[in-house]
Amino acid sequence: MRISVFGTGYLGATHAATLAHWGHEVVGIDVDPHRVRRLAAARPPFHEPGFAELLTGGVTSGRLTFSTELDAVGDADLHFLCVGTPQLDGSRAADLRAVWSAVDALLPRLGAGALVVGRSTVPVGTATLLQQRLDEALGAGRAEVAWNPEFLREAHAVEDSLRPDRLVVGAGSDDAADRICAVYAPLIDAGVPVVRTDPCTAELAKSSANVVLASRISVVNVLAEVCEAAGADIERLTEVLGLDPRIGPHYLSPGLGFGGGCLPKDLRAFASRAAELGVSTAAQLLDAVDEVNTHQRHRTVQLATDLLGGTVRDRHIGVLGAAFKADSDDIRDSPALAVASALAAAGACVTVHDPKAAHHLAHRRDLRVADGIDSACAGADLTMVLTDWPAFAAVDPAALSAVVQRRVVVDARLSLDVERWRAAGWDVRALGRPREVSLGGTEGSADDGVGLADPRAVDRDLRAG
Ligand SMILES: NC(=O)C1=CN([C@@H]2O[C@H](COP(=O)(O)OP(=O)(O)OC[C@H]3O[C@@H](n4cnc5c(N)ncnc54)[C@H](O)[C@@H]3O)[C@@H](O)[C@H]2O)C=CC1
């Protein structure tokens, strides 16, 4: 099948390479010439395990090409939309300009029977509006819009594309659904479950999944805070929860909360769209989920401040982690970076090390960047593990003792072997781990005036270089 893929970011590039792996002829179209040049030369523009091999396989086979030129779409009659749908500036809603611009660019190239398949995460109702645009421009029934959302996780993008746990095919006609299913024949033959539905349900199923995942993390983080206050053990507690088959053991890790290019903005876009539809309860619930999430970042900043005697000014902090999660170089709305930035803004000398994301920080004047764990922590009054990279959990605390000023570590991802660190003389602190219990006592405020920047402003600033 000849297929075009609009948008070659984490989603689109992985999707295009996966399609080529299955034998389709695929052209990836992007407005970013730098990205296109890299992909065309089989050089991944981001870190994603297994992606380099998949990309190289596609490019060398000749089945996978990339271009900024719309004419490269050629005679493809199935087009996937994988462009970004970030949060709109000054609003909680999704910014759909890239979706509209990709569809407008496609319009003159859509022949009779063309199928436009959305994969980006969009507010429910978007496919209907796109179908109207196509019908107005081309005449009713000439081209169809369907939705086939993607559920991959960064750091597992290739694995999730080659072995997804479900396929959702939202189409208004059997013909369109059949054509989408034909694209995924290798997965369907391998038994991957397919849910065939309408485009509206497909769009909503995707954002709903992210809403449920984000809510689950905030619930766990509330439980962790209660554990901390009550002197209970959050790790044993989540083990108990996970043994209930109705809850399950996955996605129950407490700590610094969720970040990344999707969960935070999808949560807000969902609440915004639900409000437009007259459903106010969505915002009531999801604003709380969002606030609990931001609270983890404030709590972590406060913990660091307390451990440094009430002020971070001129204190040296070694930060391990900048990416929003392990095995990724993505720093979009990264909780780790939000905390590091807030501490630097409050006057701390912050040195950050991240195995893959450090290149994004090269232009930052407020943060020093170190190329190793030891150099990040050299002379540190406080060490903070803010991203769950396995390399950080594997650090030898006895060896690290030799480089730091003080053996105090904040384990914001609950990823360290506490006993081992304590045996090496470290004071190990973590959100969710017990602090002094005061029955009926008042709790300290988490707000010490050290502010967190708007993550979108931080992202914009980072991109602007
Ligand atoms: N990153 C992820 O793990 C997943 C992302 N999604 C969704 O997929 C969509 C894309 O996300 P990412 O790949 O992370 O974003 P991204 O920001 O990494 O990539 C988006 C790409 O679209 C390109 N683009 C923008 N306007 C364009 C246009 N008019 N024509 C062609 N290309 C254009 C950009 O230059 C960029 O390369 C979003 O809706 C996201 O919510 C869904 C599942 C997983």
Ligand SMILES: O=C(O)[C@H]1O[C@H](OP(=O)(O)OP(=O)(O)OC[C@H]2O[C@@H](n3ccc(=O)[nH]c3=O)[C@H](O)[C@@H]2O)[C@H](O)[C@@H](O)[C@@H]1O
């Ligand atoms: O729409 C998307 O883009 C994707 O968003 C998430 O995937 P992703 O953001 O790549 O990563 P997750 O593994 O979900 O982690 C998100 C954030 O939550 C945090 N997290 C995750 C799990 C957990 O138990 N606790 C926790 O704090 C992570 O550290 C990270 O900051 C969803 O898991 C994917 O299904 C979805 O396709």
